[in-house]
Amino acid sequence: LLENYFKSLNAANSVDYEVRTGDNLTRIAKKYAVTPGLIQASNFLPSDRIHPGQKLKIMKDRWSIVVNKSQNLLALNAGQSTVRSYRIATGKDRSTPVGAFKIINHLKNPTWYYEGKVVPYGSPDNPLGTRWMGLDKEGYGIHGTSKPEEIGQFATLGCIRMLNADIEPLFDLLPDGTEVTIVD
Numbered sequence: 001l002l003e004n005y006f007k008s009l010n011a012a013n014s015v016d017y018e019v020r021t022g023d024n025l026t027r028i029a030k031k032y033a034v035t036p037g038l039i040q041a042s043n044f045l046p047s048d049r050i051h052p053g054q055k056l057k058i059m060k061d062r063w064s065i066v067v068n069k070s071q072n073l074l075a076l077n078a079g080q081s082t083v084r085s086y087r088i089a090t091g092k093d094r095s096t097p098v099g100a101f102k103i104i105n106h107l108k109n110p111t112w113y114y115e116g117k118v119v120p121y122g123s124p125d126n127p128l129g130t131r132w133m134g135l136d137k138e139g140y141g142i143h144g145t146s147k148p149e150e151i152g153q154f155a156t157l158g159c160i161r162m163l164n165a166d167i168e169p170l171f172d173l174l175p176d177g178t179e180v181t182i183v184d
Contacts, residue, residue: 002173013059013079014059016055018054037171059078069096069182074142086163087163089151090155091157092157094184101140102176103175103176107131109121109122128145129144131143131167143162
């Protein structure tokens with residue numbers, strides 16, 4: 001589904017950029033407030049290697065997320081359009097907060113800190129999976145899972161849990177500052 005969106009990039013929702021000597025994906029991404037992973041994915045680049053004169057499309061639409069707690073669905077939006085929906089798990093006893101938030105950090109293979117315990121990545125007691133995108137509400141985030149059977153359920157301590165295969169591409173596409181709206 002994301003491939004279809006990237007194939008549809010045009011003058012209305014992207015900017016054409018010609019690679020200059022000394023450019024790299026990180027430098028270009030900073031200029032346009034996107035991620036290097038987004039430039040790579042949206043241009044179907046097999047690696048992060050680019051060369052002068054190469055033409056790239058840079059997405060203008062801003063990503064946002066809407067989490068519907070009652071349906072355990074996460075909608076990924078580009079501008080005003082929903083690009084893809086994902087099944088998720090949210091908090092037991094309605095513990096996932098409602099409101100408008102922003103992604104403030106990204107962690108690969110996250111350690112879980114809970115009630116004074118430090119649970120390393122890979123431990124069967126660490127529920128965070130392979131990725132963590134922290135929200136600007138302390139202690140809350142969108143993360144992968146070590147318990148895929150709980151997707152679709154009200155099973156977390158309040159975070160938003162996704163399949164690792166779903167969150168990994170989003171982790172590379174969504175920059176810090178991405179808006180996350182959580183509704184009942």
